[in-house]
Amino acid sequence: MKLSTRLHRTLRIAGKMAWALLDRHHPVLVHLIPMRRCNLSCAYCNEYDAVSKPVPTDALLARIDKLADLGTAVMTFSGGEPMMHPDLDKLVARGRQRGLFVTLITNGYYLSRERIEQLNAAGLDHLQISVDNVEPDESSMKSLRLLEPKLKWLAEHADFTVAINSVVGSGVRNPEDALTVAKRARELGFMSSIGIIHDGHGQLKPLGEREMKVYETLRSYSRSGILRFNHFFQDNLAKGVSNEWSCRAGARYLYVDEGGIVSYCSQQRGKPGIPLADYGKADLRREYGTKKSCAAYCTVNCVQQTAILDNWRSPQKAIAMLPLRPRVPSTAPAAAEVPAPTPASDSVLAG
C-alpha cells in the first residue's frame, strides 16, 4: 500500500473520530446488509440464510445516501456474505463518494486477485475476515489452510487495510488455533483481533482453562498489533462477568437489515424497527438516551467499541426491555434447516 494512501486514510478516520467525540448526535458505525444469503453455514451463526436474493442496488444506493445525510462516519457491509452481491463495488464507490469510511466483513471465499484490484478501484478502506480454525471442521469452514491463498493475495495486492479476527470459546475445538491465526496475521502485516464465542444459548459463560490461557496470550499481543479498543469488556466476558456500560445502539451504532429496517444490533432485530428512510435526528437523540436492558451480558464487540466514545458523558434514562437471548432472524429458514441459534457471527465477533 502506498504511503500516501495510508496517510490519507489515517487522516480521514482520525477526523471522523474527533468529530464523533465532539458531536454525539450522528452514527459512528453502521452495518448495512446487502445480502442475507451466505455460501457457508457456520454452526455458531444466526445471521444468514441459504436462499435470499441480493437487495436491489437502487435501494442500497438510497440507503447509503441516507446514511451519509445522517452524518455516518463508518459504514460496514456485512451479511450473510456481502461479496455475493453483484454490485458491491458500486456500493463501496457510492459510500466513498458520499464521504464515508467504507469497510467490509467477509468470509473471504470470493476473494481473488481480480476482486481485490476491483475493491481497490472502488475505494474500499478496510476489510475484516474471521478465521476460526487452522483446519476446517464441522463447525466452521473458515480455516487458515483454506483461506491462506486469499490472505497472501490480500497481503500482495490490497490497497485497503486488513484485519483478521481469531476466536476462542464454546464450539472451537482447538483453542490454540487462535494463536496460530494471530501469528499468521502478524506475519502478513495485517491487524488482528480476538472474538469470544459463548454457548449456544447466548449465555455468558467463563472461558475454560485452556481457552483462558490462549486469550491471555493474545491479549498480551495488544501492544504489537491486536486491534481492540474494548479490552475491559473482553476481559470481563472471558471471565463470565457482566459489564456496566451505556449501549448507544440506535444512535451511535445502527444495524440496517436487508429490508432497510433499523435495529439496535444483529441480536436485537426489530427494535426499534423503524425504516431507515424515516429515521431522523429525533430517533438518534431518543435512542442515545435509551438504556438497553440487555447491556450487562452483551457480546456485540462493535457496539461496545463505539460506546467508548461516549462512556464519559450523558446518563441514560428511558429503558428498552430487550430479551437477553438472541432471536432467530424472521427471514431465516425453518429451524430444521439451520444450525441452532447462537449469539455469534462474523459481525458480532469481529465488530
Ligand code: SF4
Ligand atoms: S459467520 Fe459469516 S461466513 Fe459463517 S455463516 Fe455466518 S455470515 Fe456466513
Ligand code: SF4
Ligand atoms: S445486544 Fe448489546 S448491542 Fe445489542 S442492544 Fe443489547 S446491549 Fe446493545
